[in-house]
Amino acid sequence: MAEAxxxxxxxxxxxxxxxCGQAIFKCPACGELLDIRYDWDKIEVPGKLSEFAGRxxxxxxxxxxxxxxxxxxxxNFCEDRHKVSIGEGQTILQQNNxxxxxxxxxxxxxxxxxxxxxxxxxxxxNGMTAAFSHAKMVGANASACASTGNTSASMALYAHSCGVKxxxxxxxxRIAFGKLSQAMDYGAQTIQILGDFDDCMRQVQDVCTQLGxxxxxxxxxxxxxxxxxxxxxxxxxxxxxxxxxxxxxxGNLGNSSAFGKAFFELKQLxxxxxxxRMAIINATGAxxxxxxxxxxxxxxxxxxVDQRIIDDYYADLTARNYSPHTCASAIEISRPVNLKKCLxxxxxxxxxxxxxxxxxxxxxxxxxxxxxLGCEPASAATIAGLRHLREEGVIGGDQHVACxxxxxxxKDPDRTVNYHKDKQGQFSNPPxxxxxxxxxxxxxxx
Numbered sequence: 001m002a003e004a005x006x007x008x009x010x011x012x013x014x015x016x017x018x019x020c021g022q023a024i025f026k027c028p029a030c031g032e033l034l035d036i037r038y039d040w041d042k043i044e045v046p047g048k049l050s051e052f053a054g055r056x057x058x059x060x061x062x063x064x065x066x067x068x069x070x071x072x073x074x075x076n077f078c079e080d081r082h083k084v085s086i087g088e089g090q091t092i093l094q095q096n097n098x099x100x101x102x103x104x105x106x107x108x109x110x111x112x113x114x115x116x117x118x119x120x121x122x123x124x125x126n127g128m129t130a131a132f133s134h135a136k137m138v139g140a141n142a143s144a145c146a147s148t149g150n151t152s153a154s155m156a157l158y159a160h161s162c163g164v165k166x167x168x169x170x171x172x173x174r175i176a177f178g179k180l181s182q183a184m185d186y187g188a189q190t191i192q193i194l195g196d197f198d199d200c201m202r203q204v205q206d207v208c209t210q211l212g213x214x215x216x217x218x219x220x221x222x223x224x225x226x227x228x229x230x231x232x233x234x235x236x237x238x239x240x241x242x243x244x245x246x247x248x249x250x251g252n253l254g255n256s257s258a259f260g261k262a263f264f265e266l267k268q269l270x271x272x273x274x275x276x277r278m279a280i281i282n283a284t285g286a287x288x289x290x291x292x293x294x295x296x297x298x299x300x301x302x303x304x305v306d307q308r309i310i311d312d313y314y315a316d317l318t319a320r321n322y323s324p325h326t327c328a329s330a331i332e333i334s335r336p337v338n339l340k341k342c343l344x345x346x347x348x349x350x351x352x353x354x355x356x357x358x359x360x361x362x363x364x365x366x367x368x369x370x371x372x373l374g375c376e377p378a379s380a381a382t383i384a385g386l387r388h389l390r391e392e393g394v395i396g397g398d399q400h401v402a403c404x405x406x407x408x409x410x411k412d413p414d415r416t417v418n419y420h421k422d423k424q425g426q427f428s429n430p431p432x433x434x435x436x437x438x439x440x441x442x443x444x445x446x
Contacts, residue, residue, distance in 0.1 A: 093237030116408030130226030149179025218254030260345020281385030374409025
């Protein structure tokens with residue numbers, strides 16, 4: 001029931017509304033971000049979340065097979081005939097005691113939501129299936145995005161499946177080649193800008209405006225609707241119970257924004273009885289959110305965000321010619337476009353923000369890999385951050401915690417190989433050289 005959905009400006013002093021048949025992505029009245037809102041009285045939402053489990057029995061239906069669209073009543077902005085799916089959302093929530101021990105969690109309490117099993121290897125597919133459904137609804141035939149890697153791979157894959165042309169903007173030398181290889185292989189036009197992600201983000205918005213291209217970055221509110229479903233699957237994986245904490249990497253802040261919205265809506269609908277807390281983890285080399293929230297005391301403030309604090313902070317970044325640097329390329333962003341929506345999510349979820357070093361990230365990544373799930377560096381920021389929060393006593397060892405692992409190990413294989421081969425960390429596992437002699441080889445194995 002597309003008529004039950006509409007776009008609304010998040011600025012409480014504006015609150016302008018627009019129908020979902022428009023691809024605008026920023027409020028034409030005031031320039032602020034837009035939300036997708038619903039008239040829930042016009043949507044038949046199940047009385048209990050567990051009722052969605054019935055769709056496991058009808059997985060021959062492409063929408064019921066999708067880990068996004070099987071929850072379609074909770075993101076009901078377009079008719080089923082427009083909905084795009086290539087099998088996204090077939091992910092797992094793994095309870096992992098070995099990684100839990102590394103972060104001092106009690107047995108049975110740590111859960112890893114592994115989004116690397118999506119078709120393009122990252123969580124982005126949750127958002128792309130929703131955004132391309134909207135693109136199909138509005139008749140878009142060309143699309144574009146700025147990317148540190150995962151967005152480009154996912155966009156290119158979904159664009160190919162929809163017959164939509166796509167163009168990717170990447171920063172010079174600022175992308176993991178495992179991810180770039182996907183975009184090239186899936187047929188995207190790739191334009192490398194002499195700058196970082198923030199420069200690419202500015203350019204792609206102007207290009208989309210000038211040429212009428214459909215924008216696929218998380219500025220697009222329809223993308224965030226799809227990303228809400230990661231939380232539904234976590235709840236599903238916990239037997240329809242809500243965890244105590246969600247831990248998620250920072251970056252452009254689309255996930256944290258989507259998760260906060262998801263929990264607000266579920267509570268509003270009476271589908272959950274409490275909202276979990278959220279921890280957002282950045283890298284110290286790209287810690288805008290950490291600095292703004294923890295040091296500058298920036299907050300949602302019922303939607304009246306102090307824009308002066310943001311403007312002054314970004315002006316200082318410009319004056320210093322600052323560019324973020326971290327091994328976790330997926331979160332190497334200094335001007336996150338979803339900052340204000342993330343502040344709202346922090347308010348909804350009583351959230352906290354932390355930053356971790358690259359050394360902590362790669363060590364955590366090695367621990368995660370050693371104990372069963374290979375992930376990209378940005379994913380491992382969650383475990384590094386959780387370790388900090390356990391040491392601080394912010395998160396209890398007996399609480400149920402779900403960490404979102406955003407992408408597959410092979411998104412950035414060079415980082416993994418170099419960590420082990422060059423003995424870059426305490427958990428490095430380099431190859432052992434041996435002579436071409438059976439007895440000498442046996443000595444190494446015995």
